[in-house]
Amino acid sequence: MAEIKYHKHYLPLSRPELVERLKAALKPARFEHVLRVEQTALTLAKANHVDLEAASVAALCHDYAKQRPDEDFVRVIKANHLAPELLNYGNAIWHG
Ligand SMILES: [Fe+2]
Known part of the structure; x- marks a missing residue:
């Protein structure tokens, strides 16, 4: 294509x-x-x-973002005041 x-x-x-x-x-x-x-x-x-x-x-x-370390996602979730429940998940959910 x-x-x-x-x-x-x-x-x-x-x-x-x-x-x-x-x-x-x-x-x-x-x-x-x-x-x-x-x-x-x-x-x-x-x-x-x-x-x-x-x-x-x-x-x-x-x-x-699939290869980014977990710490990056945790930092973004906290810095942007996203739903704290997101911290219960991992890269499989976070990278999306
Ligand atoms: Fe993929």
Whole structure:
């Protein structure tokens, strides 16, 4: 599937810039996973007449925080006064 160009400014990056950031932040297997997820998301978006750029951004970013340490999530939950019940969960919930 051809790569799409970003025009709607969901984030201040082009797709190649976003992909480079992901490549730097993620382990190789995770990086390849998000690229595959993007292709599936684009196929589903086309079939369902959903915005392709939104699908691409969401798919590429869906695991961006998955490799962050638990302490980062705990700090963000507390600093932003999010529901304290969130502290009962872990990365499987937090990264989303
Ligand atoms: Fe994933």
